[in-house]
Amino acid sequence: MLGLMQSQPLLISSLIEFADRHHGDAEVVSRRVEGDIHRYTWSDVATRARQVANALDACKLQFSDRVATLAWNGYRHLELYFGVSGSGRVLHTINPRLHPDQIAWIANHAEDQVLCFDMTFLPLIQAVHAKCGTVKHWVALCDADKLPQDTGIPGLQSYEAWIGAQSKQYHWPEFDENTASSMCYTSGTTGNPKAALYSHRSTLLHAYAAALPDVMCMSARDAVLPVVPMFHVNAWGIPYSAALTGCKLVFPGPALDGKSIYELVEAEGVSYAAGVPTIWQMLLGHMKPNNLKFSTLKRTVIGGSACPPAMIAAFREDYGVEVLHAWGMTEMSPLGTLCTLKNKHLQLPEEEQMKIRLKQGRAIFGVDMKIVDGDGQELPWDGKAYGDLLVRGPWILGEYFKGEGGDPLIKDEQGHGWFPTGDVATIDADGYMQITDRSKDVIKSGGEWISSIEVENIAVAHPAVAMAACIGVKHPKWDERPVVVVKKPGAEVTREELLAFYEGKTAKWQIPDDVVFVDAIPLGATGKMLKTKLRDVLKDYKLPNT
Numbered sequence: 160m161l162g163l164m165q166s167q168p169l170l171i172s173s174l175i176e177f178a179d180r181h182h183g184d185a186e187v188v189s190r191r192v193e194g195d196i197h198r199y200t201w202s203d204v205a206t207r208a209r210q211v212a213n214a215l216d217a218c219k220l221q222f223s224d225r226v227a228t229l230a231w232n233g234y235r236h237l238e239l240y241f242g243v244s245g246s247g248r249v250l251h252t253i254n255p256r257l258h259p260d261q262i263a264w265i266a267n268h269a270e271d272q273v274l275c276f277d278m279t280f281l282p283l284i285q286a287v288h289a290k291c292g293t294v295k296h297w298v299a300l301c302d303a304d305k306l307p308q309d310t311g312i313p314g315l316q317s318y319e320a321w322i323g324a325q326s327k328q329y330h331w332p333e334f335d336e337n338t339a340s341s342m343c344y345t346s347g348t349t350g351n352p353k354a355a356l357y358s359h360r361s362t363l364l365h366a367y368a369a370a371l372p373d374v375m376c377m378s379a380r381d382a383v384l385p386v387v388p389m390f391h392v393n394a395w396g397i398p399y400s401a402a403l404t405g406c407k408l409v410f411p412g413p414a415l416d417g418k419s420i421y422e423l424v425e426a427e428g429v430s431y432a433a434g435v436p437t438i439w440q441m442l443l444g445h446m447k448p449n450n451l452k453f454s455t456l457k458r459t460v461i462g463g464s465a466c467p468p469a470m471i472a473a474f475r476e477d478y479g480v481e482v483l484h485a486w487g488m489t490e491m492s493p494l495g496t497l498c499t500l501k502n503k504h505l506q507l508p509e510e511e512q513m514k515i516r517l518k519q520g521r522a523i524f525g526v527d528m529k530i531v532d533g534d535g536q537e538l539p540w541d542g543k544a545y546g547d548l549l550v551r552g553p554w555i556l557g558e559y560f561k562g563e564g565g566d567p568l569i570k571d572e573q574g575h576g577w578f579p580t581g582d583v584a585t586i587d588a589d590g591y592m593q594i595t596d597r598s599k600d601v602i603k604s605g606g607e608w609i610s611s612i613e614v615e616n617i618a619v620a621h622p623a624v625a626m627a628a629c630i631g632v633k634h635p636k637w638d639e640r641p642v643v644v645v646k647k648p649g650a651e652v653t654r655e656e657l658l659a660f661y662e663g664k665t666a667k668w669q670i671p672d673d674v675v676f677v678d679a680i681p682l683g684a685t686g687k688m689l690k691t692k693l694r695d696v697l698k699d700y701k702l703p704n705t
């Protein structure tokens with residue numbers, strides 16, 4: 160017997176219609192590429208999203224055709240989020256920090272028909288447009304009078320002219336909620352980019368879950384600053400959850416330096432911000448020497464790479480901001496776990512609470528997780544056993560776009576498919592997951608594993624170290640030994656001092672064999688340390704005494 164409730168597909172268009180009707184006057188504020196601040200409301204977003212949908216109809220785009228963006232976090236990008244997906248097309252957000260050849264490769268692979276780009280990326284588009292054979296419409300996200308002449312890009316038009324001529328009325332189509340809504344290519348830190356293809360259903364379920372109190376806790380009383388980019392994993396789904404909850408949205412545009420972010424937080428009364436650790440490093444690096452404090456910021460969600468304990472402590476103790484550690488990945492829409500305390504933890508002393516906060520957190524309802532050993536046997540949740548982390552759920556990838564890479568799932572006895580995350584983790588009895596490492600970054604020394612994350616966390620706890628990466632280097636006896644690579648400027652610490660700093664903080668055999676100082680640690684397209692490149696840079700490096 161089936162239930163007798165109304166069956167309505169979960170569609171992204173319903174989010175923007177809801178935002179328009181129920182909190183149409185809530186603000187959306189953006190720092191623009193032009194440098195000024197733009198402000199309008201959710202009702203304006205809805206109106207202009209309808210114009211986007213009409214513009215796509217006028218371009219004769221078919222259902223499920225791909226519309227690409229190369230854009231910062233801003234209001235026009237937000238309009239495309241709703242206008243493209245809501246009208247049944249697929250929003251393909253491209254990461255502009257990828258190599259130009261990779262961008263052209265991705266645009267071709269996705270068969271993008273329209274490409275909308277911020278003016279920052281005009282030179283990039285001029286360099287790659289001839290290689291993007293499927294793109295028929297080029298749209299610059301600017302006013303008509305700002306469109307440069309003679310760009311060499313065929314038929315280039317300004318976004319404002321493109322949507323400006325369109326009607327503000329649009330009847331959002333109704334279709335199967337499993338229809339593709341947006342796509343994002345993995346950043347390729349682990350090989351060729353492959354695309355996760357999200358659906359309306361997966362996006363809406365993720366939007367509900369992300370807003371929950373023990374997840375990102377978003378409400379109509381918040382002013383939310385997603386520093387995490389809209390060009391990678393939909394800014395962790397914040398644009399959708401924001402439409403659902405009616406919070407004020409504040410977009411940083413291209414200005415991601417500490418000073419600009421700080422000024423925006425203060426000027427717009429931001430209560431909650433989300434980003435990767437490298438961004439917050441820059442923010443704290445600006446605030447400390449200038450003796451600045453936050454007046455409205457209460458919470459920040461930090462994820463994408465392990466958040467160093469020193470950063471959690473600095474936010475909490477020096478600035479009174481709660482840090483929520485989060486873990487996820489492109490293939491997971493992206494949220495998997497968030498670290499919030501349970502009631503029983505509130506009475507614990509601060510250091511005990513800190514130990515919990517450092518973990519990547521508890522699974523969100525909708526994400527099922529387990530750790531397995533090399534034979535695929537499930538390991539206990541005792542906080543000690545570590546193994547490969549597998550996940551399943553309605554917003555987790557089933558297969559990659561165009562079936563690239565074959566079937567990625569691992570079947571269990573009941574025939575359920577589990578997605579292997581490539582991470583190695585422990586899970587404790589309370590369900591808190593802690594990433595030990597990425598399986599390819601873990602250092603295998605004498606048959607034991609050393610967590611590169613742990614080695615890095617100790618290094619950055621040293622006051623003179625802002626960024627550190629730990630990599631394994633071949634060793635004739637131990638197979639691999641850890642070396643910690645430290646960014647030089649500001650690092651007024653010697654090799655010997657830093658190695659001595661490890662004493663008593665970790666097991667002796669886990670202390671790195673050497674410290675290498677470099678001018679810069681290479682960062683990937685999503686702001687994470689690029690260890691593949693670092694290993695390349697240090698390919699001729701030899702461990703002392705080998």
Ligand code: ADP
Binds near residue numbers: 345596
């Ligand atoms: P990529 O395309 O590089 O895989 P993702 O953004 O999908 O980019 O990265 C997902 C990976 O990032 C995870 O599998 C994990 O290794 C790492 N990661 C994400 N959040 C955290 C975190 N809080 N702590 C440690 N690692 C994290």
